Amino acid sequence: MAARFAPLTAHAQEPAGRRAGKRRIRIVMGGYGPASTGFSLALKRIGDRLEARFSGDVEVKYVYNILDLGYRGDDILWLVEQGILTLGYQSSSYLTDRVRDLGAADLPFLFSETRQARAAMDGPLGRLLTARIEASTNYRILGYFENGFRHISNRVRPIHTPADMKGMTIRVLPSKVQERTFELLGASPKVMDLSEAIEAIKAGKLDAQENPFANTVTYGVHKYHRFHSATNHFYLSRPIFLHRPTFDAWPRELREEMREAVHDSIGFQRDLHLKEEDEAMAAIRAEGGEILELTPDEHGTFVAALTPIYGEARREYSREILALLNV
Numbered sequence: 001m002a003a004r005f006a007p008l009t010a011h012a013q014e015p016a017g018r019r020a021g022k023r024r025i026r027i028v029m030g031g032y033g034p035a036s037t038g039f040s041l042a043l044k045r046i047g048d049r050l051e052a053r054f055s056g057d058v059e060v061k062y063v064y065n066i067l068d069l070g071y072r073g074d075d076i077l078w079l080v081e082q083g084i085l086t087l088g089y090q091s092s093s094y095l096t097d098r099v100r101d102l103g104a105a106d107l108p109f110l111f112s113e114t115r116q117a118r119a120a121m122d123g124p125l126g127r128l129l130t131a132r133i134e135a136s137t138n139y140r141i142l143g144y145f146e147n148g149f150r151h152i153s154n155r156v157r158p159i160h161t162p163a164d165m166k167g168m169t170i171r172v173l174p175s176k177v178q179e180r181t182f183e184l185l186g187a188s189p190k191v192m193d194l195s196e197a198i199e200a201i202k203a204g205k206l207d208a209q210e211n212p213f214a215n216t217v218t219y220g221v222h223k224y225h226r227f228h229s230a231t232n233h234f235y236l237s238r239p240i241f242l243h244r245p246t247f248d249a250w251p252r253e254l255r256e257e258m259r260e261a262v263h264d265s266i267g268f269q270r271d272l273h274l275k276e277e278d279e280a281m282a283a284i285r286a287e288g289g290e291i292l293e294l295t296p297d298e299h300g301t302f303v304a305a306l307t308p309i310y311g312e313a314r315r316e317y318s319r320e321i322l323a324l325l326n327v
Helices: 002-009 038-057 075-081 100-106 114-122 124-136 176-184 194-202 213-218 244-249 252-286 296-305 307-316 319-324
Strands: 025-030 058-063 087-089 139-149 151-154 169-172 188-191 208-211 227-230 235-243 290-293
Touching: 025 038, 025 075, 038 058, 038 087, 038 252, 075 087, 075 235, 100 124, 100 176, 100 235, 100 307, 100 319, 114 124, 114 139, 114 235, 124 139, 124 235, 124 319, 139 244, 139 252, 151 213, 169 176, 169 194, 176 188, 176 307, 208 213, 213 252, 235 244, 235 252, 244 252, 252 290, 296 307
Parallel strands: 025 058, 025 087, 169 188, 169 208, 227 290
Antiparallel strands: 087 235, 139 235, 151 208, 151 227
């Protein structure tokens, strides 16, 4: 299947008048969402800036949604690591099997509001996670898009407290912390790729899933799940990663411009994310869905049920990262 990308990774044919020996640099950016999502629009913003800065010397191509080509969501990882795609993004949970300390960022209720979470990812926490990822992969990490706070949707009943989740099958990302979280909440977690989860939800083989509202709507889950609880249980980011040998071989001016373009796109995407969450909530209600805002007491039952996970984390993760997370 990688052959589908092969024509995009080759150097473009030299246009007439290009001086001998100079080759156009072609950059292929990929993701796993429709072209209309904030993530895809942010990729386009990066590409537009690079092409404007370097005129005909840089050409950018896009594969906004690899699912449309029959790939799984997690395939974005190896497509970039092997250089088939130049740049991609993916939820950090997908790397927890390779970067142990990254699992600590999956712990529930680490952040109480968006500003706090963003400051952490843009500060010492984000820098440490970047160093850990780069030490274990073939990526160059340039920043973090916002996946945001996650909520539970299901087809069975309203969820006010963990007792309402007892026995529910719920899709989780490939993260031991996320599995453990929903075990403690009384559910039956199932690790599934996005493509598998969508099909299982459509077929009625999965009771619940958890995502930001925008993701729930982007992938059409709101058409199958009536009940949505604003639990804010995880805050996740999506690392923006490049094929490191390709990036490191670029001229210095291009590397610097890419870093600046990514930084600009992060602010752009984060602003869009807030708008997309509001629009998604409206779409859920228009589809006949119910959005439940937890009372402080109801929220407290989730926090209390998850108390054991923090003690387990102190035995699992480095003191350095736990200190940055105040765990």
